[in-house]
Amino acid sequence: MMRDIDDLPKIKANYTALTPLWFLERASAVHPNRKSIIHGPLSYTWRQTYERCCRLASALNQRSIGVGSTVAIIAPNIPALYESHFGVPMSGAVVNCVNIRLNASTIAFLLGHSSSAVVMVDQEFFALAEEALKIWAEKSKENFKPPLIIVIGDETCESRSLEYALGKGAIEYDKFLEAGDPKFSWGPPEDEWQSIALGYTSGTTASPKGVVLSHRGAYLMSLSGALVWGMTEGAIYLWTLPMFHCNGWCYTWTLAALCGTNICMRQVTAKGVYSAIANHGVTHFCAAPVVLNTIVNASPNESILPLPHPVHVMTAGAAPPPSVLSSMSEKGFIVAHTYGLSETYGPSTICAWKPEWDVLPLEKQARLRARQGVRYIGLEFLDIVSTQTMEPVPADGKTIGEIVMRGNCVMKGYLKNPKGNEETFAGGWFHSGDLAVKHPDGYIEIKDRSKDIIISGGENISSVEIENTLYMHPAILEVSVVARPDERWGESPCAFVTLKPGVEKSDKGRLAEDIMRFSRKKMPAYWVPKSIIFGPLPKTATGKIQKHQLREKVKKMGPVKLSKL
Template identity: 80%
Template sequence: MVMERDIDDLPKNAANYTALTPLWFLERAATVHPSRKSLVHGSVEYTWHQTYQRCRRLASALTKRSVTFGSTVAVLAPNVPALYEAHFGIPMAGAVLNAVNVRLNAETVAFLLGHSSAAVVMVDQEFYNLAEESLSILANKTEGKFQPPLMIVIADPNCDPKPVQYALGKGAIEYEQFLETGDPDFAWKPPQDEWHSIALGYTSGTTASPKGVVLHHRGAYLMALSNPIIWNIKEGAVYLWTLPMFHCNGWCFTWTLAAICGTNICLRQVTARAVYSAIANLGVTHFCAAPVVLNTIVNAPKEDTILPLPRLVHVMTAGAAPPPSVLSAMSQRGFRVAHTYGLSETYGPSTICAWKPEWDLLPPETQARLNARQGVRYIGLEHLDIVSTQDMKPVPADGKTIGEIVFRGNVVMKGYLKNPKANEETFAGGWYHSGDLAVKHPDGYIEIKDRSKDIIISGGENISSVEVENILYQHPAILEVSVVARPDEQWGESPCAFVTLKADVKDSDRDRLAGDIISFSRSKMPKYWVPKSVIFGPLPKTATGKIQKHLLRAKAKEMGPVKKSRL
């Protein structure tokens, strides 16, 4: 007798299944806390009720101009309310948001707008000239086949109105006027399929054309809810936008803030003074930032700081591995730093160096060293591992064997737009390949040793540029440092340190300091790790604060090989 088994045969229906999307978070915030501040930008303030209405107006106005499923809307803006609203209003119209890095040059922006087939370009008044030049380049390259997108200029009452007047004279529509054409009660439709694309972001494209990272509603939903669980953000938190919203959609905190009904504090320009001021005057409890921003905060002049802090401030950092010395300095100033790691392809941070209570009893230096690791997988990520680059087998958890970090799960991108070859390579073996080299410690925590392209191979020995940098950050005169490979006549490659000195260091001390840094290195690291070259000056960075090592490698190569020596 065969028993009937219907426990897994019950069908989905409208009552028990809805496609996941973070757009519902906004509707809930407006219902639960309609009068709570949602956004603060200088003299401009909105409530969650107003933000929901504004986003529905945006979706309605876009829909009236035939922006719908499959359309892409590009936004070039710093951290202003319009960019936050775009994260909801654009997908509410069924379209895909492409938040563009405003630090890119016109040639690159032109590539992005053409590659994404942007139907609309929303641009902050500060960057209208950039958008105009980019579209001109695109028009010239397409030889008359170019269909100009609808241009919407975002005015800022805190800025000079002249750029807005210029844009309007060129046929652009002012953002607030555009919203007026939309319905505040617009009946937006959620995606029928959570695999539908919600956002498009581009990689840096340092060695080739940028790759378009396509994200879906499901992943954005899961990451937005993972953030407060991982970071223990309470409902109603006050979040300072130091991280660009255009970078991985603000690590999905754009949607997280609606989920927790918090308050967004927008900053057009990020400075240490602005950060401390917002903490003191606006009640900031949380912010995210790249390690370079943390370095700016801990080395800020006394007149720009407000210490002691009025409350404990939680900071999430990701990007380049933060030096333990910077993490320690932040802790001493009253900031509690959570160290995360991820990529554009994984919706932003997708690992966390989860703090363990027993670490509280350890010396501060040990705490900082443990917290500098990249840690364990996010709650919304199903699989994370370190595998051999030879056979893709997991490496032992010995803290020594180096392999590549790979991901698998719902917070991995759909793929790269119009790039099947890159998709085949990056998803080889059923994993997303990060290109980052790391070790796995006995406690299961991972630790990055370098990007595969940043490893220095000297005399056949691998040198982690990150480990050399972490030691150099301990030198009292160094503000920032980046170590790359320089050709070497004897060893093939040797470490070259590019150094930015602290503000109080005199120019006359530079010659002495070069030798002092090398002597310091000899006392702290293996002989073959010691930089043979020390170059002083500002370090080139991306818009998100990452040091552009490819430019430094090119500069080191131009300097020619290090001559044979006894070192």
């Protein structure tokens, strides 16, 4: 036996920590003059992007921001948000991309929970950030340490709040970069297990959970996502998917690895998607099914058909209707269906397409494509297990169990949440909370969701949190919220309401409008129930609301009809 075969040491010449930050340095060296980012009239090359990220890292270090610090950024898909995925971790700090659809109180919790030392905010969302900071300061009181505020100007933004923000003491982003060194000598983390990103998911608890990701996991998922999708060097990628969603499913880093081109979109419209395909030669984009539905229903003057070249689309966030997948295929888009969670760096399974399926009828192909599929290359273990015994369910396409995962592309854990970590990692697996079946060919297919989660336009919404808010309305005695099919968003919240004595005879139409107005003040817009049904709630003998009966009711009601913006 050769006992010395594993005794060779790990040294500087043969080992370095894995980090996707190397991808940017390489892109700058290999394709310095290739376009890295295009955003309206603005564009950068890979050399410029690398220098800007070095400046960002350097400027942060000059402010004592580094290892152990968190930098939050509140912005839509603009160059600064892309740059933050490299510049912030190059400084040693952790990047926290905040969902711009959240309300001020939720953002205040995120900033406080993450102890954000810096808040970078797009000018359009400065008022939102300002309100969140005020709430954070009020709740923290004497423990509040004001973060550094950096405001990002953007020519494509119609808001005129940049001057207001600067008047409030914020530093303009490009001015901040000017203080940094374009040749900043950054290095990889000492340990690839070091955190690179923090992202929050609402889940089912009262407060959002902070998902912590490592440099190692981000590196592996960035390459894994490219491999399973068949992305090649020089891909031209359109940012329809928000970068704040699981760091853009790690494609922020992938595009640097492929020396591709990022096409930024501040607002996503069908016309904008088709125009980007025609004007920039877009080859790939990711989107929730709601966006695909918008694309297939675009008017003739918004669309460009036939497509000038093949366009690959990755969809996830909710199970896409086979009819939408079929319509996308008919229009010439090549759709890949994936599934994952914030806790798995975004999508981590894919409905890998088999050539023998090409001869099947389109309807059959769409049904096959609607399955969640098999594990990514970077995910080592995926299974469906019994929720009672944790034993794998038979691959019969009928027996329902929970999706569980294990491997390098599972999060480090939830920030400051040992109980949540204990529960989600029980038995040595990551528990997704999603229920599915396993088909004879090994492909998985979701059949139900955790019962208090509504997936609307790719966003996870907790029905419990909506209920807790609605209970604050003075006219509501009891409320239960379930998912109702929605032609535009896939699902939307439907609230079943029992009124307090004395208001039962009120004008239900006006009362429904009042409840919606109340909701809009208390929660993000996409949480607001689109349907409100008045009446007694079905209960068990012990007084528990029978949600399964309410779900049957919404099925009979049919989907919320598609309405114009």
